Amino acid sequence: xxxxxxxxxxxxxxxxxxxxxxxxxxxxxxxxxxxxxxxxxxxxxxxxxxxxxxxxxxxxxxxxxxxxxxxxxxxxxxxxxxxxxxxxxxxxxxxxxxxxxxxxxxxxxxxxxxxxxxxxxxxxxxxxxxxxxxxxxxxxxxxxxxxxxxxxxxxxxxxxxxxxxxxxxxxxxxxxxxxxxxxxxxxxxxxxxxxxxxxxxxxxxxxxxxxxxxxxxxxxxxxxxxxxxxxxxxxxxxxxxxxxxxxxxxxxxxxxxxxxxxxxxxxxxxxxxxxxxxxxxxxxxxxxxxxxxxxxxxxxxxxxxxxxxxxxxxxxxxxxxxxxxxxxxxxxxxxxxxxxxxxxxxxxxxxxxxxxxxxxxxxxxxxxxxxxxxxxxxxxxxxxxxxxxxxxxxxxxxxxxxxxxxxxxxxxxxxxxxxxxxxxxxxxxxxxxxxxxxxxxxxxxxxxxxxxxxxxxxxxxxxxxxxxxxxxxxxxxxxxxxxxx
DNA sequence: AAAAAAT
Numbered sequence: 431x432x433x434x435x436x437x438x439x440x441x442x443x444x445x446x447x448x449x450x451x452x453x454x455x456x457x458x459x460x461x462x463x464x465x466x467x468x469x470x471x472x473x474x475x476x477x478x479x480x481x482x483x484x485x486x487x488x489x490x491x492x493x494x495x496x497x498x499x500x501x502x503x504x505x506x507x508x509x510x511x512x513x514x515x516x517x518x519x520x521x522x523x524x525x526x527x528x529x530x531x532x533x534x535x536x537x538x539x540x541x542x543x544x545x546x547x548x549x550x551x552x553x554x555x556x557x558x559x560x561x562x563x564x565x566x567x568x569x570x571x572x573x574x575x576x577x578x579x580x581x582x583x584x585x586x587x588x589x590x591x592x593x594x595x596x597x598x599x600x601x602x603x604x605x606x607x608x609x610x611x612x613x614x615x616x617x618x619x620x621x622x623x624x625x626x627x628x629x630x631x632x633x634x635x636x637x638x639x640x641x642x643x644x645x646x647x648x649x650x651x652x653x654x655x656x657x658x659x660x661x662x663x664x665x666x667x668x669x670x671x672x673x674x675x676x677x678x679x680x681x682x683x684x685x686x687x688x689x690x691x692x693x694x695x696x697x698x699x700x701x702x703x704x705x706x707x708x709x710x711x712x713x714x715x716x717x718x719x720x721x722x723x724x725x726x727x728x729x730x731x732x733x734x735x736x737x738x739x740x741x742x743x744x745x746x747x748x749x750x751x752x753x754x755x756x757x758x759x760x761x762x763x764x765x766x767x768x769x770x771x772x773x774x775x776x777x778x779x780x781x782x783x784x785x786x787x788x789x790x791x792x793x794x795x796x797x798x799x800x801x802x803x804x805x806x807x808x809x810x811x812x813x814x815x816x817x818x819x820x821x822x823x824x825x826x827x828x829x830x831x832x833x834x835x836x837x838x839x840x841x842x843x844x845x846x847x848x849x850x851x852x853x854x855x856x857x858x859x860x861x862x863x864x865x866x867x868x869x870x871x872x873x874x875x876x877x878x879x880x881x882x883x884x885x886x887x888x889x890x891x892x893x894x895x896x897x898x899x900x901x902x903x904x905x906x907x908x909x910x911x912x913x914x915x
Numbered sequence: 916a917a918a919a920a921a922t
Binding site: 593641642645674771793818840845 | 916917918919920921922
């Protein structure tokens with residue numbers, strides 16, 4: 431359903447609704463993963479919250495996100511009530527102003543309503559939180575960091591680590607926007623490729639960066655941990671994955687705990703596979719909170735998924751140029767995901783050769799080029815962006831309605847198995863905040879077909895087939911059915 | 916080299 435008026439009031443939650451939900455609280459014993467606290471009796475409450483408001487309007491692609499259930503597990507004695515308004519969170523007026531004036535928020539989104547009371551209230555327990563792509567996770571931990579800072583203390587009090595430089599930059603931008611009236615200082619610590627100069631110690635109150643650089647600053651004693659109150663792992667499952675940044679992240683956490691064992695740690699991601707979930711539960715402090723979304727509910731209902739069988743690579747290129755990007759301007763911006771840096775460059779060259787101008791981003795580019803390409807795309811100067819999985823996670827550009835998987839995401843050590851987490855994150859680049867979107871998976875050969883089937887089975891979602899890659903009408907039907915034409 | 920980050 432499309433939003434009707436630009437400033438239509440978001441639906442409100444009646445007091446009756448609230449009481450029902452609170453009365454529905456069930457108390458069950460839950461086993462605590464940490465061995466040290468196994469003997470203690472733990473109470474867990476499962477709270478199922480109905481549809482909350484999402485603060486978006488005035489966009490033809492917007493529709494109300496599906497109502498979904500978030501499972502809450504709280505340990506310890508602290509009861510939490512969801513925040514239906516930002517006022518209930520006792521934020522400083524400067525931060526409230528940032529939320530309303532700069533961020534243009536009206537009310538907390540669902541994940542915000544549930545997680546913020548847990549983040550902001552003593553005893554500041556660790557939190558493992560999962561929520562859909564584009565549901566407002568960044569604002570949760572950003573607000574969490576901002577509101578825990580002592581403004582008088584000019585020293586690092588919050589650190590956020592992210593899997594890519596682009597994400598670190600983007601998160602810093604959100605934080606500065608939200609904290610515009612707070613006077614809180616912040617900076618980005620990422621490797622820029624430029625020559626290192628001798629640096630003074632960091633005095634910024636909030637530091638956002640990539641794990642390698644943050645770890646380096648800590649080891650060089652340029653990033654003090656003495657006053658640290660909160661550590662955030664964005665895309666936490668990847669930050670804790672064996673083939674992700676597990677070593678770096680654990681190292682940073684260890685260093686922090688040495689100095690500052692009570693530092694609050696927040697883990698945020700749209701995906702947590704079982705292995706990572708268990709590991710996260712192992713490394714948090716005994717008493718902690720968890721929020722999870724059911725696997726079946728994770729797939730984005732607002733993003734329609736398609737597959738297109740292509741006889742060969744050239745057919746894939748033709749589909750992109752003549753069948754999909756034909757409508758480019760009308761359906762919004764597009765990201766084309768490829769598996770390797772090499773195929774990113776190859777596809778780029780091929781498209782340019784046949785007369786279609788695109789830009790490409792991948793990790794081998796110089797940082798300044800990466801920055802420029804992201805900026806052009808975010809400014810709407812470019813329409814189509816080819817990317818490796820560099821941008822698969824977290825990249826937030828609300829004009830992206832179309833994602834094309836030129837290559838399906840596969841496990842690097844198991845090329846016949848899909849990487850379902852990456853798939854989720856890629857399609858999450860479309861349909862930000864409940865907007866409509868479409869994904870086209872370009873398949874070539876039986877191996878691709880098998881991988882696609884496994885993805886479909888894993889999420890239990892429908893992936894419709896576009897009957898004929900040569901037939902323009904088939905794509906019109908698909909795009910229309912996705913709500914994009 | 917899978918990509919990412921980074922010395």
